[in-house]
Amino acid sequence: xxxxxxxxxxxxxxxxxxxxxxxxxxxxxxxxxxxxxxxxxxxxxxxxxxxxxxxxxxxxxxxxxxxxxxxxxxxxxxxxxxxxxxxxxxxxxxxxxxxxxxxxxxxxxxxxxxxxxxxxxxxxxxxxxxxxxxxxxxxxxxxxxxxxxxxx
Amino acid sequence: xxxxxxxxxxxxxxxxxxxxxxxxxxxxxxxxxxxxxxxxxxxxxxxxxxxxxxxxxxxxxxxxxxxxxxxxxxxxxxxxxxxxxxxxxxxxxxxxxxxxxxxxxxxxxxxxxxxxxxxxxxxxxxxxxxxxxxxxxxxxxxxxxxxxxxxxxxxxxxxxxxxxxxxxxxxxxxxxxxxxxxxxxxxxxxxxxxxxxxxxxxxxxxxxxxxxxxxxxxxxxxxxxxxxxxxxxxxxxxxxxxxxxxxxxxxxxxxxxxxxxxxxxxxxxxxxxxxxxxxxxxxxxxxxxxxxxxxxxxxxxxxxxxxxxxxxxxxxxxxxxxxxxxxxxxxxxxxxxxxxxxxxxxxxxxxxxxxxxxxxxx
Numbered sequence: 001x002x003x004x005x006x007x008x009x010x011x012x013x014x015x016x017x018x019x020x021x022x023x024x025x026x027x028x029x030x031x032x033x034x035x036x037x038x039x040x041x042x043x044x045x046x047x048x049x050x051x052x053x054x055x056x057x058x059x060x061x062x063x064x065x066x067x068x069x070x071x072x073x074x075x076x077x078x079x080x081x082x083x084x085x086x087x088x089x090x091x092x093x094x095x096x097x098x099x100x101x102x103x104x105x106x107x108x109x110x111x112x113x114x115x116x117x118x119x120x121x122x123x124x125x126x127x128x129x130x131x132x133x134x135x136x137x138x139x140x141x142x143x144x145x146x147x148x149x150x151x152x
Numbered sequence: 153x154x155x156x157x158x159x160x161x162x163x164x165x166x167x168x169x170x171x172x173x174x175x176x177x178x179x180x181x182x183x184x185x186x187x188x189x190x191x192x193x194x195x196x197x198x199x200x201x202x203x204x205x206x207x208x209x210x211x212x213x214x215x216x217x218x219x220x221x222x223x224x225x226x227x228x229x230x231x232x233x234x235x236x237x238x239x240x241x242x243x244x245x246x247x248x249x250x251x252x253x254x255x256x257x258x259x260x261x262x263x264x265x266x267x268x269x270x271x272x273x274x275x276x277x278x279x280x281x282x283x284x285x286x287x288x289x290x291x292x293x294x295x296x297x298x299x300x301x302x303x304x305x306x307x308x309x310x311x312x313x314x315x316x317x318x319x320x321x322x323x324x325x326x327x328x329x330x331x332x333x334x335x336x337x338x339x340x341x342x343x344x345x346x347x348x349x350x351x352x353x354x355x356x357x358x359x360x361x362x363x364x365x366x367x368x369x370x371x372x373x374x375x376x377x378x379x380x381x382x383x384x385x386x387x388x389x390x391x392x393x394x395x396x397x398x399x400x401x402x403x404x405x406x407x408x409x410x411x412x413x414x415x416x417x418x419x420x421x422x423x424x425x426x427x428x429x430x431x432x433x434x435x436x437x438x439x440x441x442x443x444x445x446x447x448x449x450x451x452x453x454x455x456x457x458x459x460x461x462x463x464x465x466x467x468x469x470x471x472x473x474x475x476x477x478x479x480x481x482x483x484x485x486x487x488x489x490x491x492x493x494x495x496x497x498x499x500x501x502x503x504x505x506x507x508x509x510x511x512x513x514x
Contacts, residue, residue: 020202021190021192021199021202022202023188023189023190023202023203023204023205024204024205025186025187025188025204025205025206025207026207027184027186027207027208027209029209047209048209048210048357048358049209049210049211049212049357049358049359049360050184050209050210050211050212051177051211051212051213051214051360051362051364052176052177052178052211052212052214052247053177053214053364056209058186058207060188060204062190066194068194068195069194070192070193070194070199071192071193071194071196072191072192072193073190073191073192074190074191074192075188075189075190076188076189076190076191077186077187077188077189078187080184080185080186081184082178082182082184082211083184137192151177151178151184151211152177152178
């Protein structure tokens, strides 16, 4: 078994020579600044430390660094523990799961069963999101997906 | 893993919620980390999944607490009462275990107290003690003067114990305010230092301290403190005493328009009115029989009534000795050495009772 694993990782290391889609994850904190003229400015700052109740933007940038187009790209992101999904900010509407990735669908189609009662799932119930890119990603092309979430 | 199942509707299973949904929030100092995964094909061949870096941040300490007076009403006390207890509940709504420093302060005289009274004096010998868990103040066990390591979302009762001064009238109030200040709760059985909010920019990679508390009765929002007020309301018996004398008869006119001439019988009626809100107990009325008059043996009546300010000359007839035996009630009346003594025992709130005796003019 160990040999097999080693073989697989060797394959993974070798893979970038043919195709290499890279992901880069960042978390930013969304802060609202009250301007002197009464307006409000929403600003994103690096989230190094965040207080409960604050909103963060989880952003995943992707890029095809290979010389071949990459197809059937599926970017999957479990909503981190203690974060509650608020909304999607980039990448279009993803598929959602409220059961840890067992079942997927549009948020409006998902249900939560709790204490014998069934109710419509809310954004805060979401455990996983995943985006499927309909077009192949050309060599050198890049993009990003992002969602906002509130720290419990 | 690439193929999306084309599921249009499905029933999810509950119980996999990702966050620990504490009211006070995710525990301070926790690291929240995000990793995404991508799957893709190249030339129709599925490639190994690629993970992103783990983007992470640290959860700040969001300091918040509440202090709430217990019972929703004033603590009713009598003037001079020692060790009167006023209870509060302190709740840690921070996302971290904290100590809380406690202080009780007097409301300023003349200010409106917690339950609508007017502060008329200061309590003395004021102490603050933390409950040991039974919810009831017990001086032997409840000796802690600060809250040690109160967990997130946990509550504890706090007792303010004070002596009530004499000289306060029925209905007057003594107000005080309990303030809890958030302090470091890292060490057990050791009073932590008051927390200070992290100033300036976010400190990368370290846990900042953010004050998220509301404004209490005497403190500001976001100051790491919370306060609530309570009041002691004086409930006291207030006795008004008056004495009415009238001529019942004289040897010449009998009971028709009697005059205060020698041989005339005078009735003295001592009216005791309790205008306070609690019973006055142990009430003893003494009156010296006036000069040039002679006490009429067996004329004492106790616990009579008054109608429109006029003595009804009723009540229980007492004998003249100091013993209750043979008397109709427990209110002893006696006459000795020229002094009439009537023991009215108890005059209830808003009640008026009389003590009567008669003399003849020498």
